[in-house]
Amino acid sequence: MxxxxxxxxxxxxxxxxxxxxxxxxxxxxxxxxxxxxxxxxxxxxxxxxxxxxxxxxxxxxxxxxxxxxxxxxxxDYNSYNLLCLDLGGQQLRGALVNLKGQIIDQVSTKTHLTKRDKALDEVFELIDNLRTISKHPVKGIAVGTPGLVDPHTGVVQRAINLGWKDLQLAEILMDRYNTPVWVINDSQATALAEYKFGNINDAANLIAIKVGEGIGAGIVLNGELFYGDGFSAGEIGHLVVEEQGSLCRCGNHGCLETIASTRSILANAEDIFQTRPKSQFSDKPTVDWELISEAIENNDSEIASLLNSTGKAMGKVLASLIANYDVNHIVISGQIAHLGPGWLEIVREETRKRALPEMVDRTAIVFSSLQRDRVILGCSAVILQKELGIM
Ligand SMILES: [Zn+2]
Structure with missing residues (x-):
């Protein structure tokens, strides 16, 4: 004893x-x-x-x-490497990160993820490759995955895009590599990355909103992730913001994701452009963020109305986050940043209408300053925290 x-x-x-x-x-x-x-x-x-x-x-x-x-x-920041994986996209990615949060080497799967049962093999392949090229010992492995994860056991309870259900990922990887392994939800990883490596200094609390195919939030309270009793704290994508709205993949109608996810915004923009004469966008096969940015710059009224509806939907949800957590920092990441500062202003205005203005006024709502490696960096922050006590 x-x-x-x-x-x-x-x-x-x-x-x-x-x-x-x-x-x-x-x-x-x-x-x-x-x-x-x-x-x-x-x-x-x-x-x-x-x-x-x-x-x-x-x-x-x-x-x-x-x-x-x-x-x-x-x-000695280069004495060890942290092996980090981001399983969020169609292409799985991995990186070796030094102790300062600098990415030393990166690998990704060559093919897009098509066969679900191959996902675990592809994870092995990424880790094998990274271990081979690492010039320093690997201090730990962390995996950021979409879906529902028990961070204490490293069990992926459900990850639809990877075809995983109750997969004991941490245990499988620990047995195979004999190295400490951490598994974390990718929105939560993003929040840790913002906390540790973003440009918000000295904030003990923050909420990071990750907008991609889905929408999730990671909540950092007193420097640590808040997971909730079922590890789903921050699952804001399926909050209903529009009664009688479009059908969501969860079965409900009018979820935040049906309005403000990457997929929904692009689809709605495409609907707008398809009614236009071909000459306006004939050189582009599909609507993309560049085209939307261009339309915003040209004060396109229909795109302005799209910005308005997505901004209001996001504002509704942020108002309740601010009321519940009283955080002074909300960081939004993803391609949605293409919607620009005008969109953030719409979000803020709506938030102000729905929560105590004093609370909203002391909350900074900003786009992320980090580039696309947020999940990887969040994974490195997990290893630094859990293995070395570096907060
Ligand atoms: Zn939904």
Missing amino acids: EKATKQQTKTHNTRLILNTLYENGSLSRADIARITHLTRPTVSSIVSDLLQDNLINESGIGPSAGGKPPTMLTV
């Missing part, structure tokens, strides 16, 4: 020191002791273990405070 407690204390202190170095960049042993309130001998002993593990480096000599100048320490 006493031994277990000692070990727990040591693990806790190790994570504390690593996180302190991660946040501060470069510190001496004395600096670490001062910041963490740990004793000098404790710091020295743990630092020597971290040096042994190559997680940190002695990076030079610091300024003298009167006596012998101190040796400075920094995290």
